[in-house]
Amino acid sequence: xxxxxxxxxxxxxxxxxxxxxxxAGEPEWLTEQRVEAWRFFASAEPPFWRRTDLSKFKPEQVxxxxxxxxxxxxxxxxLADQGVAFxxxxxxxxxxxxxxxxxxxxxxxxxxxKFLALNAALWHDGVFLYVPKNVSIELPLxxxxxxxxxxxxxxxxxxxxxxxGASVTFVEEYHSVAASDQAxxxxxxxxxxxxxxxxxxxxxxxxxxxxxxxxxxxxxVGRGAALEWAAVNLGARVQHIEAETALEGDxxxxxxxxxxxxxxxxxxLTAPWLRHIGAKxxxxxxxKTVVKDQSYTTFDGMxxxxxxxxxxxSRLEExxxxxxxxARSDSIPGLMIDTNDVAxxxxxxxxxxxxxxxxxxxxxxxIPRDEAIHLIVMGFFExxxxxxxxxxxxxxxxxxxxxxx
Amino acid sequence: xxxxxxxxxxxxxxEDKEILKGVNLxxxxxxxxxxxxxxxxGKSTLAYTLMGHPGYTVTGGEVWYQGQNILExxxxxxxxLGLFLAFQYPVAIPGVTVANFLRAAxxxxxxxxxxxxxxxxIPMAQFRKQLREQMAAxxxxxxxxxxxxxxxxSGGEKKRIEILQMAMLEPKMAIMDETDSGLDIDxxxxxxxxxxxxxxxxxxxxxxxxxxxxxxxxxxxxxxxxVLMDGRIVREGGPELALELEEKGYDFLREEVASx
Numbered sequence: 001x002x003x004x005x006x007x008x009x010x011x012x013x014x015x016x017x018x019x020x021x022x023x024a025g026e027p028e029w030l031t032e033q034r035v036e037a038w039r040f041f042a043s044a045e046p047p048f049w050r051r052t053d054l055s056k057f058k059p060e061q062v063x064x065x066x067x068x069x070x071x072x073x074x075x076x077x078x079l080a081d082q083g084v085a086f087x088x089x090x091x092x093x094x095x096x097x098x099x100x101x102x103x104x105x106x107x108x109x110x111x112x113x114k115f116l117a118l119n120a121a122l123w124h125d126g127v128f129l130y131v132p133k134n135v136s137i138e139l140p141l142x143x144x145x146x147x148x149x150x151x152x153x154x155x156x157x158x159x160x161x162x163x164x165g166a167s168v169t170f171v172e173e174y175h176s177v178a179a180s181d182q183a184x185x186x187x188x189x190x191x192x193x194x195x196x197x198x199x200x201x202x203x204x205x206x207x208x209x210x211x212x213x214x215x216x217x218x219x220x221v222g223r224g225a226a227l228e229w230a231a232v233n234l235g236a237r238v239q240h241i242e243a244e245t246a247l248e249g250d251x252x253x254x255x256x257x258x259x260x261x262x263x264x265x266x267x268x269l270t271a272p273w274l275r276h277i278g279a280k281x282x283x284x285x286x287x288k289t290v291v292k293d294q295s296y297t298t299f300d301g302m303x304x305x306x307x308x309x310x311x312x313x314s315r316l317e318e319x320x321x322x323x324x325x326x327a328r329s330d331s332i333p334g335l336m337i338d339t340n341d342v343a344x345x346x347x348x349x350x351x352x353x354x355x356x357x358x359x360x361x362x363x364x365x366x367i368p369r370d371e372a373i374h375l376i377v378m379g380f381f382e383x384x385x386x387x388x389x390x391x392x393x394x395x396x397x398x399x400x401x402x403x404x405x
Numbered sequence: 406x407x408x409x410x411x412x413x414x415x416x417x418x419x420e421d422k423e424i425l426k427g428v429n430l431x432x433x434x435x436x437x438x439x440x441x442x443x444x445x446x447g448k449s450t451l452a453y454t455l456m457g458h459p460g461y462t463v464t465g466g467e468v469w470y471q472g473q474n475i476l477e478x479x480x481x482x483x484x485x486l487g488l489f490l491a492f493q494y495p496v497a498i499p500g501v502t503v504a505n506f507l508r509a510a511x512x513x514x515x516x517x518x519x520x521x522x523x524x525x526x527i528p529m530a531q532f533r534k535q536l537r538e539q540m541a542a543x544x545x546x547x548x549x550x551x552x553x554x555x556x557x558x559s560g561g562e563k564k565r566i567e568i569l570q571m572a573m574l575e576p577k578m579a580i581m582d583e584t585d586s587g588l589d590i591d592x593x594x595x596x597x598x599x600x601x602x603x604x605x606x607x608x609x610x611x612x613x614x615x616x617x618x619x620x621x622x623x624x625x626x627x628x629x630x631x632v633l634m635d636g637r638i639v640r641e642g643g644p645e646l647a648l649e650l651e652e653k654g655y656d657f658l659r660e661e662v663a664s665x
Contacts, residue, residue, distance in 0.1 A: 356459065361496035364456045365510035365570060366484035375509060379500025379553070 003069035003148045006122065010060030014038060017121060020066060026093060029101060037110045037120035047113040051298040051330060052240040053267050057212050059114075062153040062184050064122050070146055070154045071125045076139040083132040084168075086141050089157050092128035099130060103159055107190035107218040107246075115214045119188045123157035126187075131166035133194075140169035140202075140389045145187065147176055147211065153184035160189065162197040164222075169200040169389050176208030176235065183211045191219035193227060195249060200228045202388055206400060207235035209264070215241045223249030223278065230387035231258040231270070234400050239268040247274070247281035258287045259384035262295035262327070263404050271300040279310040280343075288380055289320040291327035292404065298330045305345065307338040312345065320351040321380055323373070323405070377405050407472060408434035410455075410578050410611060415466035417447075417454050424450040426636035427466070432578065433629075437604065437612045439622055441647060442633035443655040448615045449493060451633065452582035455613075456490040457483055470578065485514055487577030491567040491584050497555040503566060504550040507573050508532055514574065539572045543599050560587035568599040575603075578611045585621035597624030619651035632658060 006012055006020070017038045021031040046054060068088045075086055085096055093100060110120035127143040145156050160170055174185060185207065193199055199219070207213055213236040221227050233239055245254045254274065262268045274283045289297050297320070305312050320329040331349055354376055362372035378385075381401060388394040410432040417425040424447045432438045442448050454461045455468060457480035467474045475483050498506060511532065515525045536550060543565050555563050564584055571579055581600065585593055601624075604610055614625055622630075622644070630646040631638050634655070639662050640646065650658070 355496075357496050358498055360456075360458050360480060361492065362498065362506075362510075363480035364484055364490050364492075365506075365574065366481050366513040367509050368481050368513065369479075371509065371513065375501050375506070376498065379498055382500030382553075 004066040005149070005152065006064045006066050008060060009062045009064065009118075012038070024090070027097060027101070030093070033105065034121050037117045038122070040111050041114055041117040041121055044114040044117065047115070049240060049269075051300070052269050053238055054212070057182075057184075057238070059118075063149075063151065064153045064155060065148060066124055068125045070148045071127060071156060072144045072146070073127060074142040074144065079137060082135050082137075084135060084137065085128060085130040087128055089126040089128045089159055090124060096128065096130060099161060100128065100159060103161055103190065103192055104157075105190075107192065107220050108188055108216050115186045116188060116216055119155040119157060119186045123155045123188070125154050126157035126159070127172070129160045129168070129170055131162045131168045131197075133163040134165040135163075136167040137169070140171050140200075142171040142173065142390070144173045144175055145185070147183045147185070147207070151183055153186070155185075156187040158187065158189040160191040160199070160201075162193050162199055162225075164194040165196050166194065167198040169202070171202040171204065171390065171393065173204040173206070173393070174213065174235070175204075175206050176211060182237075183208075185211060185213045185215070187215045189215075189217040191217070191227075193219060193221045193225040193252075195222045196224040197222065198226045200387070200389060202230045202232075204232045204393070204397065205235055205239065205241075206232075206397070209235070209237060211236045213239045213241070215239075216243070217241065218244040218246065219254075220246045220248055221252040221254065224251045225249060226252070227254040227256075228387065229254060229256045230384055232384060232388075232397055233258070233260040233268055233270065234397070234404065236268065237266060239266075239270075241269065242271045242273075244273040244275065245283070246277060247283060248277045250278040251280050252278055253282035254284070256283070256285045257384045257387060259381045260287075260289045260297055261292075261381075261401055261404050262290070262297045263292040264295060265293070266295040268295070269298040269300060273301070274303045274314065274316075276303070276305045276309045276312045276314060280312070281309060282313040283315070285316045285318070286383060287318040288384060289318070289329050290323060290377055290380065291320065291329045292323040294324075294326050296328045296330075298332070300332045302334040302336065303345070305337045305339055305342060309339055310341045311343045312339075312341075313343050314345045316347045318349050319380070321377065322351070322353050323377075374402065374405050377401065407469065408577060408609070408611070409470075410613070411469040413467045413469070415451075415454070415468060416464045417450055418462045418464050419450065419460065423464070424636055425454070428633070428636070428638055430631055430638055432611045432613050434577070434611045435609050436628040437614060437625060438629045438631065439614045439616060439627035439647060440631050440633050441616060441619070441650060444617065446633045447636045448617070448633055449582055452490055452493075452580050452615055455580055456480055456488065481513065484574075489571050489574060489576030489579045491564075491571060491579065491581045493583040493586055495555045495563040495567055497553070497558075499553055499556055501554050502551050503554050503569075504536060506554045507536065507570060510570070510574060535573065539569055542602065543569055543572070544595055545569060561589065561592035564588060564592065564596050565599070568596055572599060572603055575607065576610070577607075578613070580613045580615065582615050583617065584614070585616055585618065593621065594624060597621065600625050619647045622647045634658065634662060
């Protein structure tokens with residue numbers, strides 16, 4: 001794969017950011033956004049994250065992609081005659097500039113931390129998905145991001161917009177073809193769900209063993225809209241994902257499940273936030289983590305029920321399974337309630353080794369210990385695997401999990 | 406090889422407390438043998454120990470089956486030897502369907518050293534047919550095949566699924582641990598019928614029925630009855646012993662044992 005790259009981040013100037021944007025024929029407002037974000041990146045200190053180890057990460061040496069060569073899009077049918085746009089974000093600037101201008105950065109503030117600014121400044125990869133009013137797409141749409149050169153970096157920017165009543169399944173996948181040198185990914189995904197729309201969103205991270213993945217995702221959910229979000233995190237050396245669902249519209253809801261499996265020296269953090277803003281919003285979170293070897297995971301979750309919300313239903317489940325005594329999983333769940341009008345809010349959490357009674361029961365049926373553990377781990381992740389719409393992808397993920405056990 | 410289950414002077418402790426204090430018992434192949442006893446006599450400890458639960462420490466004695474002292478075997482090895490335990494409290498396995506669990510168990514039994522497991526695995530069509538037939542015989546709705554094992558099942562459903570597993574695995578020596586507990590009379594009849602059918606099909610099978618009450622023995626007729634009390638077998642007899650216990654309660658035996 002041939003691709004254009006920037007010089008190392010430490011050698012990039014404001015002028016180069018402007019020049020690259022102009023050379024690509026980008027609108028002026030975007031050039032301005034990029035250079036503003038770049039200035040923030042160049043001047044800001046790295047974020048202080050206690051549970052994400054960036055000590056060996058050297059941002060100034062990162063060589064970022066300067067085209068969309070790392071983005072591959074897959075769709076099973078031609079959707080253009082239904083008014084659906086599914087293309088790279090760079091391409092979509094030509095056909096949907098007004099929508100992009102309206103929504104880009106409207107969910108995730110680029111100046112929250114240095115790496116979000118970096119994405120806003122230098123993104124070239126990324127997907128634009130727009131589904132018009134009342135259009136329903138059955139077959140999943142998939143965007144795969146792969147590391148194009150060893151030691152390289154990609155900053156995909158994804159913009160998903162569903163108009164009122166639209167319905168679609170979107171899969172974003174971060175995937176290494178082979179284990180590579182230390183590589184870096186800083187993707188940002190912004191999702192906007194119009195009233196009564198439905199999105200099944202699947203986010204899969206299966207990088208090779210030496211990738212740093214610092215990502216952000218946020219969905220703003222309109223009135224009566226439904227989001228089903230399934231996340232799978234298996235790869236990377238270090239992962240730091242800040243994810244948020246904002247249930248803004250009345251009656252909006254989210255079913256949010258996640259599977260994380262860390263082994264060896266992996267350090268994987270997920271920070272999901274669920275904000276209840278509208279009335280009668282409903283949120284269910286079910287996060288599953290398996291840790292093995294010397295790995296370390298963090299679940300830094302938060303449910304926030306805002307003052308103006310009413311009759312909220314919210315439930316958080318998070319469970320961790322330890323396959324090795326040296327592995328560590330931290331759980332920092334939070335619940336902030338700023339209103340007296342909550343219908344139901346609950347939280348359940350467990351963490352521990354594989355249950356001896358389950359093991360004995362299975363072994364009493366002739367199943368050897370190792371295989372019993374396989375079955376228990378696969379069963380543990382089943383609610384997440386069940387949400388993966390594409391058989392081949394589900395099979396591949398199941399095999400990756402099997403191989404890790 | 407001897408297909409009788411021979412328990413010799415078995416002593417078992419749980420957390421340093423001795424529960425079984427020298428149990429001697431032979432369950433003959435091809436017979437139904439009931440063990441009765443009051444609460445706390447060590448009935449469940451015996452069942453779990455025979456299957457190899459790691460929470461029970463054997464401090465003395467032997468259990469011989471098929472020419473081996475099975476106390477030296479892992480639970481899965483005992484299962485492959487033909488032993489089966491129907492649990493009093495079956496364990497839920499979230500995310501693992503009844504069908505997948507059973508297929509894994511059957512394939513584990515069919516696996517052979519040095520052979521590709523794919524070669525020895527039960528053909529899918531054969532498995533499905535067998536499962537469908539056994540479920541129908543036990544009055545289990547087909548939808549249970551796709552449900553997660555024992556998750557959210559009622560007491561009666563769990564016991565039926567235990568018998569289903571037994572029917573699919575076709576053990577040579579089945580231990581039923583308080584299979585009647587928590588069952589209403591209709592469920593009890595179905596479960597008992599399942600055991601009886603299996604026994605009729607496999608007359609060489611041994612069945613050890615562990616129960617507190619005589620009730621179950623109205624439906625699964627034992628050839629022999631042994632009474633376990635305070636960690637020892639205190640009386641052995643035929644089916645009439647169960648009736649006598651039903652009539653007189655355990656206290657009369659307790660007095661007899663104390664005065665002996």
